[in-house]
Amino acid sequence: MKKRRMNPYLTAGLVITGLMLAVILVGIFWTPYSPTDMKYGRFQPPSAAHLFGTDNFGRDIFSRVLKGSGTTLAIALSTVSIGAVVGTLVGAVTGYFGGWVDEALMRLNDALTAFPSFLLALLIVSLVGPGKKYSVILALGLVFIPSFARVMRAEFASLRGRNFVTEARLMGAGNARILFVHLLPNTVRTLLPAFTIGFNNAVLAEASMSFLGIGVTPPDASLGYMLSEAQSMLKAGPWYALSTGLTIVLLVFGVGLIGEGLQAQDREVA
DSSP states (O other): OOOOOOOHHHHHHHHHHHHHHHHHHHHHHOOSSOTTOOOSOTTOOSOSSSTTOBOTTOOBHHHHHHHHHHHHHHHHHHHHHHHHHHHHHHHHHHHHHOHHHHHHHHHHHHHHHHSOHHHHHHHHHHHHOTBOHHHHHHHHHHHHHHHHHHHHHHHHHHHTTSHHHHHHHHTTOOHHHIIIIIIGGGGHHHHHHHHHHHHHHHHHHHHHHHHTTSSBOTTSOOHHHHHHHHHTTTTTOHHHHHHHHHHHHHHHHHHHHHHHHHHHHHHHHO
16 A cells, blocks of 8 residues: 655645754753843854844843743744634534524624734733733633634534434434544544644734734743844844744744645545
8 A cells, every 4th residue: 555645845844843843942941141141242243152143232142032932932832722722612512513502602703703803912912911921822812712613613514414423323422422522533634724824823923912012021032022122223233133033934934834734635635
C-alpha cells in the first residue's frame, strides 16, 4: 500500500513553527542578558555580543524578543483555546439539537458577530482594565467564540444524520456520548485548521492592541508593545522594528502554512 506523502505546506509549516517554538521555549527559561538591564549602550547595532542590537535604553533586543515572544505565544494560545473550547461546545449543542436551543444561541452569536470584533475587544479591555495579560486574554477569548461556534455548528449539523450516529442511538448511546465520543473526534479535521487561523488572528490582535497601548504594558514585554516602542526609533535603530516584526511574521507564517497544509490534506482525502 502506497504511503500518502505529507503536504509540503504542512512540512514547511511544522519546521518553521517548530524552530520558532523551540527558541521561544528557551527564552522562557534563559536569555543571554536580562531583558530589563539598561547597561549595554544605546542603539548598538547587531553584533556577536548583541545579535539584534540594543534599544534606546541600552537593553539587549534579542533577550527582549525572546521574552516578548513567550508572552505573545501564551496570550495567543490562551485566547484561541477559550474561543475553541467554548465555541465548540456552543456549536455542538446548537448543531446537534437544533430547535429553539439553536435559534436562541445563534441569535446571541449573530449579535456578537455584528459588533466589530476589535471594538468589542477594546470595550472589554477598557471595562476589565487595560495593560494586563488576563484582560487581553479574556477580551480576545470572548471575541473568538462566535467564529468557532459558527464553524463547529455547521460541522455537527452535517454529522448528526450520519449512519454511525443512528447506529449509536439504536445501541442505547445517550446524547452526551454521541456528542463527545462519536461526533467530536470527527470534527477534528475542521477544528485544527480553524485553530491555526484563530491562533494567527490572536497573535495579530494582541500585537495590534499592545501597539495601541491598551494591551500588554511594562514590566511585561510582548511583541506588539515592542513594535510600538520601535516605531519611534526607526532612524536611530531600525534593527529593533525589523527583528520584532520579523519574529511576528515568521510565527504567523509558520502556523499559517500548517493550516493550509491540513486543509490541503483534507481535500486530498475527500
